[in-house]
Amino acid sequence: xxxxxxxxxxxxxxxxxxxxxxxxxxxxxxxxxxxxxxxxxxxxxxxxxxxxxxxxxxxxxxxxxxxxxxxxx
Amino acid sequence: xxxxxxxxxxxxxxxxxxxxxxxxxxxxxxxxxxxxxxxxxxxxxxxxxxxxxxxxxxxxxxxxxxxxxxxxxxxxxxxxxxxxxxxxxxxxxxxxxxxxxxxxxxxxxxxxxxxxxxxxxxxxxxxxxxxxxxxxxxxxxxxxxxxxxxxxxxxxxxxxxxxxxxxxxxxxxxxxxxxxxxxxxxxxxxxxxxxxxxxxxxxxxxxxxxxxxxxxxxxxxxxxxxxxxxxxxxxxxxxxxxxxxxxxxxxxxxxxxxxxxxxxxxxxxxxxxxxxxxxxxxxxxxxxxxxxxxxxxxxxxxxxxxxxxxxxxxxxxxxxxxxxxxxxxxxxxxxxxxxxxxxxxxxxxxxxxxxxxxxxxxxxxxxxxxxxxxxxxxxxxxxxxxxxxxxxxxxxxxxxxxxxxxxxxxxxxxxxxxxxxxxxxxxxxxxxxxxxxxxxxxxxxxxxxxxxxxxxxxxxxxxxxxxxxxxxxxxxxxxxxxxxxxxxxxxxxxxxxxxxxxxxxxxxxxxxxxxxxxxxxxxxxxxxxxxxxxxxxxxxxxxxxxxxxxxx
Numbered sequence: 001x002x003x004x005x006x007x008x009x010x011x012x013x014x015x016x017x018x019x020x021x022x023x024x025x026x027x028x029x030x031x032x033x034x035x036x037x038x039x040x041x042x043x044x045x046x047x048x049x050x051x052x053x054x055x056x057x058x059x060x061x062x063x064x065x066x067x068x069x070x071x072x073x
Numbered sequence: 074x075x076x077x078x079x080x081x082x083x084x085x086x087x088x089x090x091x092x093x094x095x096x097x098x099x100x101x102x103x104x105x106x107x108x109x110x111x112x113x114x115x116x117x118x119x120x121x122x123x124x125x126x127x128x129x130x131x132x133x134x135x136x137x138x139x140x141x142x143x144x145x146x147x148x149x150x151x152x153x154x155x156x157x158x159x160x161x162x163x164x165x166x167x168x169x170x171x172x173x174x175x176x177x178x179x180x181x182x183x184x185x186x187x188x189x190x191x192x193x194x195x196x197x198x199x200x201x202x203x204x205x206x207x208x209x210x211x212x213x214x215x216x217x218x219x220x221x222x223x224x225x226x227x228x229x230x231x232x233x234x235x236x237x238x239x240x241x242x243x244x245x246x247x248x249x250x251x252x253x254x255x256x257x258x259x260x261x262x263x264x265x266x267x268x269x270x271x272x273x274x275x276x277x278x279x280x281x282x283x284x285x286x287x288x289x290x291x292x293x294x295x296x297x298x299x300x301x302x303x304x305x306x307x308x309x310x311x312x313x314x315x316x317x318x319x320x321x322x323x324x325x326x327x328x329x330x331x332x333x334x335x336x337x338x339x340x341x342x343x344x345x346x347x348x349x350x351x352x353x354x355x356x357x358x359x360x361x362x363x364x365x366x367x368x369x370x371x372x373x374x375x376x377x378x379x380x381x382x383x384x385x386x387x388x389x390x391x392x393x394x395x396x397x398x399x400x401x402x403x404x405x406x407x408x409x410x411x412x413x414x415x416x417x418x419x420x421x422x423x424x425x426x427x428x429x430x431x432x433x434x435x436x437x438x439x440x441x442x443x444x445x446x447x448x449x450x451x452x453x454x455x456x457x458x459x460x461x462x463x464x465x466x467x468x469x470x471x472x473x474x475x476x477x478x479x480x481x482x483x484x485x486x487x488x489x490x491x492x493x494x495x496x497x498x499x500x501x502x503x504x505x506x507x508x509x510x511x512x513x514x515x516x517x518x519x520x521x522x523x524x525x526x527x528x529x530x531x532x533x534x535x536x537x538x539x540x541x542x543x544x545x546x547x548x549x550x551x552x553x554x555x556x557x558x559x560x561x562x563x564x565x566x567x568x569x570x571x572x573x574x575x576x577x578x579x580x581x582x583x584x585x586x587x588x589x590x591x592x593x594x595x596x597x598x599x600x601x602x603x604x605x606x607x608x609x610x611x612x613x614x615x616x617x618x619x620x621x622x623x624x625x
Contacts, residue, residue, distance in 0.1 A: 017250070028257055035263025041270045044127035045263065045335075047134075048327040055320040062313070 011066050018059025025052030099297060100314040101242035106293035107322050108245060109396035112389045113191045114290030115329050115370070116363030117476050119354045122283020124273030126354065127266075127330040129283040130290065134323045136539060137291035139532025140487050141319035142510045143494045145312050148298040149508045150497075151588070152307035152595045155410045156298030157490045162414060164493030164500070166579040168565070171416040173489040175561040177295060177407055178438065179554070180482035184292075184400030185442040186449065187475040189219040192393035194364030194472075198386035206361050209453040216446060219397065224439035227401045230428045238395060245392055246321065248385065252370075253328045255377040256336060266335025269354065282546035285480045286473075288539050290326050292483040296399060308597045312508035329370060333357055338373040364472055365389070400442070405434035415580065418568055449474045466548045477543065477550030478557075484540035485558070491533035499523050503607035504588065505600045520618025521611050 029049035036042035122129040147160045155162075158177055162170025193215050197204035205212040275283065297315055333354045345351045345359075353373070357366040368389055372382035409431045412421035425432035449471030452459040462469070469477070497504070502523045513524035544551050569576045585608060592601035 020250070020254070024254060024257060028261075031257075031261065032263050036267050039267055041267045042263065044131045044327055045266065045331055047131055048324065048331055051320055051324045051327065055317065055324060058317055058320065 011063055014059050015063045018056040018063065020056075021052045021059065022056030025049045025054075025056060028052060097314075098239055099310055100318055101239040103294065103297040103314070103318045104242040104246065104321070105238050105392060105395045106296040106399050107291065107318065108242065108249075108325070109188060109389075109392045110290040110292055111322070111326050111329060112195065112367045112393055113187060113364075113472075113476070114287060114326070115333065116358055116366030117286045117289070117473060118283050118330065119333055119358030119366065120360075120363050120473075121275070121286055121358075122280055123275045123354060123358070124270045124334060125275050125280050126283060126287075127270075127327065127334055129280065129287040130326045130330045132284050132535075133287035133291060133539065134326055136288065136532060136535035138319055138323065139528050139535060140291070140490070141294055141315060143490055143526075143529060143532060144294045144298055145315040145319075146506055146508050146510050147490070147494060147497070148315070149308045149311045150504050150506045151591065152311070152597075153591055154298075154406060156295040156407070157486050157493075158407055158411060159298075160497070161486075161489045161493040162416070163582075163584060164496035165489065167414070167416060167569075167575070168577055168579075169489055169493075170414070171411070171565050172558060172562065173486045173493075174407055174411045174416060175558060175565075176482045176485035176489075178404055178561075179557050180292065180295075180479060180486065181400045181404035181407065182438050182441045182445060183475055183479040183482060185220055185223070185397050185404070185439065186216070186446045187289075187472070187479055188393045188397035188400065189216050189223070190446070190449070190472060190475065191364050192219065192390045192397060195368055195386045195390040195393060198365055198368050198382075205364060205453065209450070213446070213450045213454060216450075217443065219394070220439060220442055220446065223398050223401045224435055227398070227405065227435050228425060228428060228430055228432045230430050241388070241391055241395060245388055248381075248388055249325050251377060252374055252381060252385075253325070253332075255374045256332045257328070259375040260336045260339065260373075261332060262335055262337050265337060266331060269334045269352065273352070273354070278546060281542040285484075285539055285542040285546055286476050287326075288483055288536075289476050289479045291322060292479060293396070293399075295403065306597065307595050308505075308507040308600055329367065333366075333370060336370075336373070339375040339378050340373060342373075360470060401435060401439060404438035405431045408434040408438065415569075415572065415574060416565065445475065445478070469547075469549060474549050477547035478553055480539070480543045481547075481550045481554030482557075484536050484543060485554070487536045488533060488540060491529045491536065494526060494529045498526055501584075503604060503611040505603045505607065507600070520615045 026049070029046060032042045032045040032049060036045065118126045118129055144157070148156075151160065151163065153159055156177070158170055158174030161173035193203055193212055194205060197207075197212070201207060203211050203215050294315075297311060297318065336353060338353055342351060342353060342356045345355075351359075353370075356362060357369055362369045365386065368382070368385040371385040372378045374381060408417055408421040411417040412419055412434075421434045421437070422431060423433045424430060451471075452462040453471060466474075494510075499518050502518075502521050509524070510526050510528045512527045514527060515522060515524050517523070543554070566576055574580055588604060589601055592598070592604060
C-alpha cells in the first residue's frame with residue numbers, strides 16, 4: 001500500500017479522481033441552475049458543487065506540486 | 074523554564090511513538106474516524122430535520138470547516154498526541170484543559186457504543202436476525218460482545234494495522250464517490266429537491282434538533298491531531314491531508330443529504346405501516362432504517378444500487394467497527410495523557426504488567442460505554458422502561474440518545490478549542506505556524522505583533538449555537554451531558570486538593586522547553602530553529618516595550 005502511495009500511478013489516480021470531482025461539480029452546479037435556478041432551496045446543492053470543484057482543484061495542485069518537486073517527504 | 078526565555082535542552086530520553094504515518098496514512102487515520110460518522114448521522118438527521126436536512130448538514134458542515142481549520146493550524150504547530158485537550162491545556166490552563174479533555178472522553182465513550190451499535194445495524198442488512206427492530210435482545214447482546222471484544226483486544230495490545238485502515242478507507246472513498254457519481258448523474262432531480270424542501274420544511278424546534286444531530290457527522294478530527302505525534306514531517310503533511318479530509322467529508326455529507334431529498338429511487342419504496350406511500354427521506358429516517366441509511370440509499374441508486382446493496386453494508390460495518398475501536402484506543406490514550414498532566418489520578422496511566430497497555434483506562438471507559446449501551450437499549454428491551462422513557466424523555470430511541478450526548482461532547486470540546494486557538498495566537502506568537510487560518514487581523518499585543526483569527530470567532534459562535542440547540546432540543550442530553558462535566562469537575566477538584574496541586578489555577582509548565590522537544594522529535598528542525606530565534610526576538614520586544622516576558 002505504501003509503495004503504491006509513493007508511486008506515479010497513485011499520483012495519476014489522484015489526478016484522475018480530481019478530474020472526476022471537477023466534472024461532477026460542474027454537472028451538479030449546472031443541473032441545480034437549470035432545475036432550481038436562483039431559488040434559495042438550491043444553496044446546499046450549489047455548495048456541494050463548489051466543494052467538489054474545490055477538492056478537484058486541491059488534487060490538481062497536489063499533482064502539479066509533485067511533478068515539479070519532491071514534496072512526498 | 075525561566076521567564077528570561079532561555080531554553081533548556083530536552084529531558085532525559087524517554088520512549089516515544091514511532092513516526093511512521095505517511096500523508097495517506099494521516100488522511101486514512103482521520104477518514105476512518107470522521108468518514109464513518111455520516112453512516113450514523115444521515116438517518117438521524119433525516120428523521121429530525123426532514124426537508125431541511127441538507128440545510129442542517131450545510132450549517133453543521135460550515136462550522137466543521139472552521140473547526141477543521143483550527144485543528145489543522147494547532148496540530149501542525151503543536152504536533153503531539155492529545156489533540157484538543159492538549160491545545161486547551163496549553164492555551165487556557167489546567168482546569169479548562171480538564172473540562173475539554175473530559176468532554177472528549179465523553180465523546181470517545183459514546184463513539185465506542187454508537188459505532189458498535191451502528192456497525193450491527195449495517196450488518197443486519199445482511200443478517201436480519203440481529204436487526205434492532207426484529208430482535209432487540211439479540212442486537213443488544215451482539216453490540217455488548219463487540220464492545221467487550223474490542224476492550225479485550227486493546228488490553229492485549231492488538232490494534233487494527235495501519236495498512237488495513239488505509240485499505241478500508243481507500244475502498245470507502247472509491248465506493249462513496251461511485252454512489253455520488255451514479256446518484257447525481259442518473260437519479261438526482263433538482264425539481265424534486267426543491268419540492269421536497271418546500272413541502273416538508275420542519276418546525277424551528279425540529280430544525281435545531283436536526284442541526285445539533287448533524288454535527289455528529291463531522292466529529293473525529295481528534296484523530297488527526299492524535300496521529301500528529303506519529304506523522305512524518307507533521308507541519309507540512311497535516312495541512313495537506315486535513316484540507317483534503319475536510320472537503321471530502323463535507324462533500325459526502327452534503328451529497329447524501331441532497332440525494333435523500335432530491336433523488337428518484339431506482340426501485341419502489343415499500344409502503345409504510347399504514348399502507349401509505351412514503352417519501353425517500355421519510356423511509357431513510359424511519360426507526361427501521363435510520364441506523365443504516367447510507368446502505369439503503371446506496372441500494373436505491375440506478376445501475377450501481379444492486380451491487381452497492383451487497384457490499385456497502387459490509388464496508389460500512391467495517392468502517393464503523395474501526396471507528397468504534399478508535400474510541401476504545403482514543404479514550405485510553407487521552408486518559409493516559411491527562412493523567413501525565415496531573416489532570417486525572419495516576420491510576421489512569423497504570424499499564425498492564427504483561428501487555429504494557431493502559432488496561433485500567435481501557436476497562437474504566439469501556440465500562441462507561443457499557444452503561445451508556447444499557448441506558449440506550451433499555452426502552453427497547455422492556456415495556457415498563459419504555460413507558461418510563463416515554464414519560465420522562467418524550468420517548469427518544471436509543472441511537473438518538475447516543476447521538477445527543479455525542480453532539481454535546483463534541484460541541485463542548487470544540488468551543489474550548491476555538492478559545493484556546495485565540496489564546497495561543499496571543500500568548501505564543503513565537504510558535505511558527507506552517508498553516509494559518511485565513512482572515513486574520515494583525516495588531517500589537519504586549520509589544521509583539523500578533524494576528525487575531527476572525528474565523529475562530531465565527532466558528533466559536535457556530536459551535537456554541539449548536540451546543541445551545543443540543544441543550545434546547547434534547548431532554549436527555551440536557552441532563553446527562555452537563556452532569557458528566559459536573560461529576561468530572563468535582564472529581565478533578567478533589568484530586569487536585571488531595572495532591573496539593575493548584576485547584577483553580579495551573580501548575581507550572583515548561584512549555585518552551587517542551588516545544589523545542591516536540592519540534593525536534595517531529596524532525597521539524599527548521600521550525601525548531603525558527604522557534605528558538607522567535608523566542609529571543611519576542612522576549613526582547615516585550616522587554617523593549619516595558620512588558621515582562623511571558624512566563625512559559
